[in-house]
Amino acid sequence: MEQQHACVCVAPTEVNREVDKLLTTMGLDVEPELVPLRPEENCKIVSCYYNVADKVKRDGGKIHYGWAIWQSHYLCQAEHHAVWEDEEGNLLDITPREKPTDFIMFVPNNEVAYKEKPIARVQINTTKNPIVDHIIYGHKVIDFLGLYETRIDRDRASVPPIVMEVLGLPHNPGPLRIVLYKREEFFLFGNKETNKCYCDSDKLYKNCHGKFYKHEMAAYVQKITDEIGEPPKPL
Ligand SMILES: [Zn+2]
Numbered sequence: 176m177e178q179q180h181a182c183v184c185v186a187p188t189e190v191n192r193e194v195d196k197l198l199t200t201m202g203l204d205v206e207p208e209l210v211p212l213r214p215e216e217n218c219k220i221v222s223c224y225y226n227v228a229d230k231v232k233r234d235g236g237k238i239h240y241g242w243a244i245w246q247s248h249y250l251c252q253a254e255h256h257a258v259w260e261d262e263e264g265n266l267l268d269i270t271p272r273e274k275p276t277d278f279i280m281f282v283p284n285n286e287v288a289y290k291e292k293p294i295a296r297v298q299i300n301t302t303k304n305p306i307v308d309h310i311i312y313g314h315k316v317i318d319f320l321g322l323y324e325t326r327i328d329r330d331r332a333s334v335p336p337i338v339m340e341v342l343g344l345p346h347n348p349g350p351l352r353i354v355l356y357k358r359e360e361f362f363l364f365g366n367k368e369t370n371k372c373y374c375d376s377d378k379l380y381k382n383c384h385g386k387f388y389k390h391e392m393a394a395y396v397q398k399i400t401d402e403i404g405e406p407p408k409p410l
Pocket of ligand 1: 372373374375376380383384385
């Protein structure tokens with residue numbers, strides 16, 4: 176159940192208004208750095224923690240945790256991340272990305288370390304369209320369900336069957352992910368709350384699925400917690 180990035184996000188090059196708002200929301204008062212990204216051999220996409228741990232074994236230096244900042248035309252997001260720090264304290268990102276970039280915006284913060292449980296993204300809506308808030312809520316729910324993962328090794332995690340059934344995979348979505356995708360699609364096609372809902376009810380979105388987004392997703396989470404209890408908290 177890898178984390179997915181619904182939007183095509185880019186690394187901001189400066190602390191603009193949205194980035195500033197995100198950092199304030201997170202209570203971070205550390206200046207972000209632009210850290211060069213030079214993917215190293217044998218490093219895998221998404222596996223930043225393991226990539227850096229291997230490099231430390233190989234070349235010394237240490238792991239530096241923090242947040243990578245990404246921005247799209249509708250949201251700004253912090254993703255927990257690890258980069259490599261050399262003996263002189265210079266930071267280097269060695270983890271490849273699906274969409275290559277020469278640098279990332281990184282907020283160093285060793286206070287949150289990876290403990291084999293995925294760490295939730297933090298996202299803010301950078302538009303005035305409330306549908307984006309509904310999408311962000313969906314991402315929160317998905318990240319919450321990530322806490323049910325048990326890591327087997329760097330490449331594999333086991334997920335309880337009921338979680339897998341409800342969530343599915345990004346390319347083979349289960350009912351909960353479909354609830355989210357429908358809203359994403361609706362928004363990306365340029366709709367507002369005052370447009371007709373994507374279902375066939377003939378009502379406006381805000382009086383239809385826009386009203387029920389929390390209920391709809393919470394019901395699936397309830398189904399899971401009823402069956403297997405709350406997920407274990409990260410250590
Ligand atoms: Zn509807």
